[in-house]
Amino acid sequence: MATVIECERLADGDGLMAMGVGRWRCRWLVDVGRWRPSPAEFQAAAAVLPPHDRPAIHRFVREEDRKRALVSRLLKYSLVHHALGMPFHQIRINRTLEGKPYLNKNVNLLPGFNFNTNFNTSHQGEYVGIASEPLCLVGLDIVCISKPQRETALEFINNFTSYLTDHEWNCIVTADSHDGMLTEFYRYWCLKEAFVKATGAGVGFGLQRLEFHHMNWTNISLCIDGEEARKWMFWLFKIDEMHLASIAKGHPEDAIDSFRRTLSDVD
Template identity: 55%
Template sequence: MEDRKRALVSRLLQYALIHQVLGIPYNKIVIRRTAEGKPYLECDKPNLELPNFNFNASHHGDFVAIASEPVCLVGLDVVSLTIPEKESVEEFIQSFSSYFSTLEWFNIINAGSSRQILSEFYRYWSVKEAFVKAIGDGVGYKLDTIEFHHKSWENIVVKVDGKELEDWRFWLLELEKDHVASIARGHPMYATSSYKTTLNWTKFNDEEYNLGLHLPNARFIFRKVEDLFPSNGTGRVPPC
């Protein structure tokens, strides 16, 4: 039941964001999904100032969040640093070892105490999920081919199959109550083929793309659930 509530709030967030940013009435908003399940806005009249408007929502634990970008791809992953109840931290993370590179796994198991090991595990997992969600891929993506490098989770860099992707940026944010959120911002050329068809602008020169890549990274704004419902005159949220 709790997960269903979070999913409902996630849906409300998507409509509230689109209405706030693009000014589309709630009852005129149409959200579709790609073959891989990536949500996107179906719009006949793209906003020239936000040619690739796209968004990503995530929920886990006590938080539901959403992020959007006007040009670049965006991926978001929220994770609660939940302590396993029926097994040790080491036993819990071992079943996920195949999803990490050798270097990442070394950093995880050598992070310190069990609590520190678990925190490092979740941080790596979160940034990987943010990247995969940004490109619009599904659960079949080989996570062990994505390798993250960082300095105390600053200056985060990603390598895919050993090659550094210089046209990506990442942030890992500490939330309240032992939650973290990872945000990925990257080039639309990395989008899956089905997701790429939903974008209006996928080819840029370096100057055009860097304007989008280096936009300021806004902080999260906390809202109450009641703030997400449409006000009078903006229509109703369509049923799921």
């Protein structure tokens, strides 16, 4: 993997880098904008994947989308290979109906091992990331703070009011500038997406049920339907001037049923 693209590691909340905290807890971040493969190099990278997972890459029309799709799949296979020592051709990654990736249980898994991956398909998005945890739910989201082209920041954010609580909306609109409002909005959005990805709920979960509180974007906490979710932890990172990432970690009991059935151990 490292011979194909340059990888960076995303720090966890304890300040340790991913590879320093154990084989099964990983935070990998790839700047796909810096990888400019020739057609032959792209095909060579795709050939690393098992044959059944290659056609999905070529369904994308745009080169940048194909590149993100390839890197996303390479990260998933590399993570499982790194954590469990499985050769690529033996790895079988499935998805729940809601789109949550999971490893086929017909292998000798570390109890509770699961992973979640996200890649940003925005034309401004330059990063693909993956996160894994051995014994808890994990969700990763990456957002690009893109400025709307045909409307003001407030008009753009107004499109998402049904996904925000009154508290979150007030925090957003009281920012000191339009750029500040956009950044505040994307912070909340990034955290909400990380949570629903961790539980496996996906877009079917009502994001307005989630309300985040923080102290200058540290000590982030979550209330679900007005009740504090004490078994969840969140981190928010600034990747660069245009990109944010968030990580959500929680107890397996909060996984939705379709994803819980894929876990080896939910105790």
